[in-house]
Amino acid sequence: MRNVSVPDPAAITSGVRTVPEEQVVLLDDAGNTIGQASKAAVHHGDTPLHLAFSCYLFDDAGRVLLTRRALTKQTWPGVWTNSFCGHPAPGEAIIDAVHRRGHQELGASIRDVHCVLPEFRYRARAADGTVENEICPVFCALLDGEIAAAPHEVMDMVWVDWSQARTAAALDWAISPWAQDQIPLLEAADLPRWARPAA
Template identity: 35%
Template sequence: MTEPLADPSTDREALLVELVDESGRATGACSVAEAHRAPGILHRAFSVLLFDLRGHVLIQQRAAAKTRFPLQWANTCCGHPLPGQPVTEAAAIRLREEFGLAAELTEVGAFRYRAGDASTGRVEHEYDHVLIGTLGEHPPQPDPAEIAHWTLLSPANLRADLTESPGKYTPWLAQVLDLAEQATPS
């Protein structure tokens, strides 16, 4: 069975996100745009990190048109489930929309963070579920409206560059990598 892709004409900023409390319990809903207006409203999100068979991670440089943290490097893909939508279902759909990929995803943890984007004035205040999977044989087919560039890096090289040049990366990537590495056997 295949998941339906989002209507490309959909204004992603008008979609609903699920608001949550500090423990991740649902408390309501609002639009993506409203949730990301300063000071930010805590809402459910997900971050996917795919590993290839050599253990390298697939990361993307977010497209220039992104409304938050454009042109910064991030995990394989991320997004928001609709209110009541299972996180793994939403993540699988987003992975297909952004990269044209399918993978079996496993949730390995969650964390909360708040980060302001000085370039856009928007704020991420998210209860972020981290999911990992294995990159299959099919090459990524990124949507240029979502992804400017992509690469595969060893976690050690990514960690070193995150330390050396943190401004190149989204503020959540280090925590996503931490949870993914804790769940991945060495």
């Protein structure tokens, strides 16, 4: 009978790299960090307050990019919204998170990133009962190069004039609840010259 050498299971798995579970920063009502939680587990019917951001991406012609969230997204799948959103990781500077998510979602490099609504906060409930509950600073940025959207993040996108974004925000069914609230506030904000809505 032949002796067969069986490898140590630990040796088999030791070379396998696992992707760490994405974490979000939990906040108290005053906006102070109080911990962290798994992004996948934190969104439910009683979502705790946590840190996020939204970004509106402009091109050199002054148009803004609207995107439609992929059907596989955990929250608001298939819904049109601003250019991209995300959650800073624990210990990650929010400006770094904006650049990271621009690349992850849109394959895009961005520049001239400005925080224009630093205190934006919202709570919204989706049709399936999932709640978003975020302190969500809002940024504007310029596209630097081309877009190659990740299909698991974005199922469609369109460049629009600001007037079209304003029209979408006025229709409850046309765009995400956070974009509905953000777009009118952006019109009154101190925006960079290239992001100012045309009269």
